[in-house]
């Protein structure tokens with residue numbers, strides 16, 4: 163689906179919300195006028211009628227949604243591949259931020275894609291452009307339970323990736339990484355599928371080697387607040403190579419560094435979404451700790467090309483996928499502020515526990531074996547991300563004023 167079509171759909175939603183809001187304000191003002199003339203009973207009656215109408219609208223919206231699912235929508239054109247080239251591909255976590263961009267790319271190549279997501283952080287709207295397409299299937303399923311599907315490739319992305327999200331339920335995060343990965347590796351073994359694990363730069367912990375190359379073993383606090391994710395992904399890597407060595411599963415391991423772009427959730431909690439949304443709302447940009455810690459930021463389309471190149475390669479050892487241009491968080495806050503403008507100030511708040519102090523990928527391997535390197539500059543990637551968040555913030559503000567006007571009725 164093109165950016166233009168997405169933007170058009172969003173504009174339509176905003177327009178619809180604006181209309182609803184106007185209508186509600188109109189009804190509200192009618193009520194206030196009537197309030198003076200009518201008895202308390204008639205006001206209550208009106209309120210009841212309005213509540214019934216809201217319920218009815220909800221029912222109709224649900225019916226509309228079901229109809230939309232039954233009637234195939236107009237999806238983007240995809241090439242028709244012959245049976246030798248066309249693959250059946252499972253993407254776990256395919257309704258998430260990264261997963262849904264991967265799904266778009268695979269669908270646009272003409273493959274059959276099955277998305278499995280438990281919708282903890284994934285969102286149906288990220289993949290709804292494909293619902294009804296003959297090459298696409300969406301399954302609500304939690305991969306801590308086994309899954310039986312026939313596929314040629316598995317991209318295993320399922321797991322919350324933002325620190326506040328993965329810390330929210332650490333036991334569940336560990337279960338997803340261990341039981342979920344065992345289930346997906348078991349599936350890969352049964353159906354002889356190539357398995358790609360979305361691992362992370364967090365396996366290096368708070369690194370004492372810089373930049374981080376794949377041969378570095380890491381520096382992780384095994385009982386700290388980040389351990390559920392860091393150790394979970396380390397265990398997932400261990401399982402992946404155990405299945406590769408003992409069960410002859412064909413595996414790939416991508417160590418993904420900080421990635422950003424459209425479809426990040428407004429409340430994602432990671433720095434790109436936090437700073438951008440804060441700046442767009444004229445709120446202070448919250449730098450955790452001194453702001454001297456560093457990160458390097460990869461635009462999501464670059465990550466997707468790296469993941470696909472890895473899956474299609476024969477390279478089985480872990481490989482870093484990230485952008486090697488490093489920024490301090492202080493500098494990054496200034497960049498966001500300059501791009502967005504507004505009245506926000508940059509403030510320093512409490513440091514996050516066990517926050518890695520320096521992070522920058524060594525991408526020599528990706529360069530050498532995948533001929534991959536990032537192609538989108540930070541400036542270009544941030545412009546696209548800011549445009550996306552502008553629309554999200556507008557939508558959010560409309561929803562807030564809508565619910566405020568409902569409550570005041």
Ligand SMILES: O=c1ccn([C@@H]2O[C@H](COP(=O)(O)OP(=O)(O)O[C@H]3OC[C@@H](O)[C@H](O)[C@H]3O)[C@@H](O)[C@H]2O)c(=O)[nH]1
Pocket residue numbers: 323324325361362363364418419420421431432433434436437448449450451455456457491514517518
């Ligand atoms: O509002 C904020 C949010 C974050 N930060 C800081 O910004 C830096 C980056 O934080 P993020 O939460 O975006 O991401 P982190 O680097 O901590 O973790 C990420 O690492 C790589 C991926 O695998 C995961 O997406 C995620 O775990 C940290 O130093 C953090 O303390 C702020 O200063 N302010």
